Amino acid sequence: MENIENKKLRLEIIDVIRGITIISMILYHFCWDLKYLKGFNMPWYDTLGSYIWQQSICWCFIFIAGFCVHLARNPIRNGAIVLLCGVIITAVTELLIPDAVVYYGVLTFLGSAMILVGLLKKIPLKLDAFWCFIISILLFCITKPINSRMLNLFVTKINLPDSLYVTNGYYGVGNSILTYLGFMQDEFYSTDYFSLMPWIFLFLAGFYGYGVGKRRFDNGLFHINIKPLAFIGRHSLLIYMLHQPVLYGISMLIK
DSSP, X not given: OOOOBOXXXXXXXXXXXXXXXXXXXXXXXXHHIIIIISOOOOGGGGSHHHHHHHHHHHHHHHHHHHHGGGGBSOHHHHHHHHHHHHHHHHHHHHHHOGGGOOSSOHHHHXXXXXXXXXXXXXXXXXXXXXXXXXXXXXXXHHHTTGGGTEEEOSSOEXXXXXXXXXXXXXXXXXXXXXXXXXXXXTTOOOSSOOXXXXXXXXXXXXXXXXXXXXXXXXXXXXXXXXXXHHHHHHTHHHHHHHHHHHHHHHHHHOO
């Protein structure tokens, strides 16, 4: 989501892409409201195409957020703000729409990732950005099905122990931590769930992708500025916080 970026280092195309992604997300969530809150008959919404649409949104946001850690004045502070917004969304949905409650949603993940990678950035390590980028992508692919109790080894899949996922009728702090990490517990439910794994590796791919691409930042492609889209991209966190109540209100007016 929105990082407070140094204007001298601002790459306008990042804001533009983020703006396009925000618009795509609003449309996707509006369709969700129409289908699940208003009961519209939208069979296409459960198809592979809809899943790819949803994944394209979260992949863009997470990769860009990792990329922008380098452009933020204080990524740890930014992460704390985003994490707090995630807590607010959890509290509001739990109180007002418990049937669509959000636990460990995208803002909770992004805030956590910004803090963790912001701390990593402070460690004086000399790592090759290209190979770190490749390893991050590989780890993301390997852990992508971790919520479903599997790891992807490309030629085969490995089933993870059920003991990591089974609550045995008790859901306590330990189970909640496992769910946060990616081992989604049997009794867990959330309408928006982004665990630390696998998504931290996509965030890291964005973080190291900055190092891979920075030699080319003088290229005009990085400075394409479509002002309306860039404006939306620069205010993505605020728009994210406000869009769902607005969409909910609009959907309630539709007969």
